[in-house]
Amino acid sequence: MPTAAPSANTLVHFDIQDGRLLPAAFVPSPNFGARPAPYDVAANLRLIVIHNISLPPSEFGKTNAAGEHYVKAFFQNRLDPADHPYFAQIYQQQVSAHVLIERDGQVTQFVNFADRAWHAGQSRYLGVANCNDFSIGIELEGDDYTAFDARQYDALAAVVAAINRTYPKTRRHLAGHSDIARGRKTDPGAEFDWLRLRRLIAQYAD
Template identity: 40%
Template sequence: MVVLYACGTSQPARRNVLSRTSPPANQKPANPDNNRNPNQTTFTKPEQITTRKPPEERPVVNTKVERREEPETDNTTAANTSAGYRSPAFYRNITDSIQRVAAKPSYYKITENLFKEMAVVPNPKNPAVNSQWYTTVNFDARKPNFVILHHTAQTSAEQTLFTFSVSRTSVSAHFVVGRDGVTYQMLNEYMRAWHAGRSKWGSITDMNSCSIGIEIDNNGTEPFSDAQISSLIKLLGYLKDKFGIPQANFIGHSDIAPVRKNDPSKYFPWKRLADAGFGYWYDSTNLAEPPADFNALLALRVIGYDITTPASAIQSFKLHFIQNDSSPMLTDYDKKVLYNVYRKY
């Protein structure tokens, strides 16, 4: 049985994530119609603007596919396209159909509700506000300040597009970068994707709220293609400029979830990214000896790692910076690298 699973899971999935019937309660968008005060203002839904050529018409498939854990080999979608079962073409076809039937209408409905909720002041549920309403005119939207990189642990970009197009998976990302360098945007950067999960960096415990998630199509056991990394660097440059994201804040899922995640894998070219200005890499020449009282765990903490489980924090650091050794021990060389990286923060 093929199982759709979250990226870079360290431990085998216990169950098919598609079996979930709804997002966790704390991740559901609140219903803005509740407790609305008629004196409060709301935004109306803006015109949808698209410069993209609409997808070519494809046959509408039975939407029951969204409720299945295992689409069957003999369903009409596969038959209509002559696509091999679970081939990229198979996933592309059902994803396109789901997008037209359910995903895009849902996207617009969710954004509309969020716009309404964000426009409501004062918040009727806030017991501390007891005066009449005065509004400011000096504001804009909160911006992402981190980029979290993932590998999909799936076999094609199309499979990932499908995974993020159905609600039962409760996972998403802003961008998916294919092996061939084709880059898909699935969510506006100002919206909160569900890619980081339970994670921590420094003192930040809600990484989804402050980051952009990028899924890189890779099964976790193979090198990343040059076309893919070139496209990724182009995307990172755009995001860095648009949101003023500091170089240090381009990090991996395994960095922020040391116990749970191991993506992107040891094959990920972090040095190439650092050379382009995204994330840090150590100075490969003239690595200085750390001082005698150097505390490696505190250095990891300064960089941002959650050191609650020290061995996992060390393994995440080594997956990122040493890459060819996954042991939870720091060699003398590893400590030199850590000392060098730590001083950049």
């Protein structure tokens, strides 16, 4: 089961062991690859990228007939094109993120942090291309036009804090998909409150 959603006024904590986010559920995606070899994850992993996703677009919490969340099905190559016209356009794409945070704050990991999730696409950060090689991708269930849920911010701050502790170079490098794929991507969108996130992350400072 995914990690329970955080309750009000509760500081959520995650730990990372061998690339796994605990106690988040781990639902393995086949869509990943090794980071460039030789690769010292602790030394080279240096960027966290925030995305948004909703399937169908701008619909939240939707599931297939088996009760599987559509985003989770997408990351596992199980999206049925017959379920929605939009799915026929994307069901053959092979994509993933390291982590998904649903509207209620539930957290699921799909790719070990030591590996490359396929989330950034054609991208560049501080002059370096191919951000998948050195980043962690976090998807928030949402879109560019709807405010994110408070529980998502709480969970996201806890996840980012755990990543920062384990991979210290990420502390100074937090970006949106729109920042690394300018002109191609717009997420997490204008509704995302970066200041709120940074204030929440500060609660976890040593």
